[in-house]
Amino acid sequence: MDKPVVAIEVVYALADKQKLLRLTVPAGTTVRDAALGSGMEAFFPGLDLANAPLGIFGKAVAKPDERVLEDGERVEIYRPLIADPKEVRKQRAARAAKSKSDDAETEMKE
Structure with missing residues (x-):
């Protein structure tokens, strides 16, 4: 039997470069797990996904290690201020x- 999955997007942007990745992840994946599993650091060397602030559709997620993603959500990786x-x-x-x-x-x- 197939495990349930959700379709999400993970995005990151600099002033001159941005990347959007469409992913399918297992149901129950957290915001942080999605960011870590996205492979975004391959496009942005030095990006610290383990500590980066994260959000969903423009709203910061206070506990990204606990917040479970729903189908169609967009995980946003924020740059430090x-x-x-x-x-x-x-x-x-x-x-x-x-x-x-x-x-x-x-x-x-x-």
């Missing part, structure tokens, strides 16, 4: 506030 998004927003807001205060000072002098 270069900068903390909260810190970037804080810096942007500070620059905007300084620009506003500089504009107000210029108007008062005129």
Whole structure:
């Protein structure tokens, strides 16, 4: 008797290169197992699939070692963040506030 399987996709992208792999995996395969078994590191040397953050259709999976995949799902391998998004927003807001205060000072002098 054949074991049940699910059809999934595993994707990874850099700024200049991306790869989508369509796979059939045994039912019960976890998100992490699918990433590890995808062979994606052959296309992206240095990719650390054992520790990479993972998601499904744009939503991070908190426990990829436990989350079992369903038919048709797309596993996404995320790159590490270069900068903390909260810190970037804080810096942007500070620059905007300084620009506003500089504009107000210029108007008062005129």
